[in-house]
Amino acid sequence: MSTPQQSTPYRLPPALTPESLETLPVLSTILARLSIPSSSSNSVNPSQTSPPPSTPSQPPTSSANATGPLTLKDIPLATDSLKHKIQRARAEAKALPDVDRSIEEQEEEMRELEDKIEKQKEVLRMLAELGRGLKDSREQRMET
Numbered sequence: 661m662s663t664p665q666q667s668t669p670y671r672l673p674p675a676l677t678p679e680s681l682e683t684l685p686v687l688s689t690i691l692a693r694l695s696i697p698s699s700s701s702n703s704v705n706p707s708q709t710s711p712p713p714s715t716p717s718q719p720p721t722s723s724a725n726a727t728g729p730l731t732l733k734d735i736p737l738a739t740d741s742l743k744h745k746i747q748r749a750r751a752e753a754k755a756l757p758d759v760d761r762s763i764e765e766q767e768e769e770m771r772e773l774e775d776k777i778e779k780q781k782e783v784l785r786m787l788a789e790l791g792r793g794l795k796d797s798r799e800q801r802m803e804t
Contacts (some may be wrong), residue, residue: 671751673752675748676749676752676753676756676802680748680752681749683745686742688758690730693729693730694735695730695731696732719747761773
């Protein structure tokens with residue numbers, strides 16, 4: 661085998677958790693907040709319009725970080741945290757052991773392990789047969 665055997669299984673780094681890989685809820689929330697401008701101003705309901713542009717007293721990022729509607733220009737800012745989350749998860753995944761191994765190397769290792777399992781099963785079958793033989797001979801001695 662091309663890689664040394666390890667006695668303990670690999671552990672995921674603490675920063676690589678299912679939560680760090682989960683992007684759909686965040687993306688869904690962002691998309692739900694997106695208010696798309698309508699092409700016809702006659703059919704616009706005032707309650708469905710996008711919020712007024714930010715005033716000088718509001719920081720420009722407030723609409724991207726808030727829970728209110730987003731405009732198209734706010735999307736890059738609102739998705740920054742998601743982008744950084746994906747980048748961190750990608751870096752953590754690349755740091756995992758054996759990530760650089762090719763599919764062929766992994767398939768070769770799997771074949772070797774499957775062969776090893778088959779040999780172990782054969783040894784167990786032989787031991788079971790031997791045990792049954794010993795039991796039968798012991799029972800025959802007890803009968804006589």
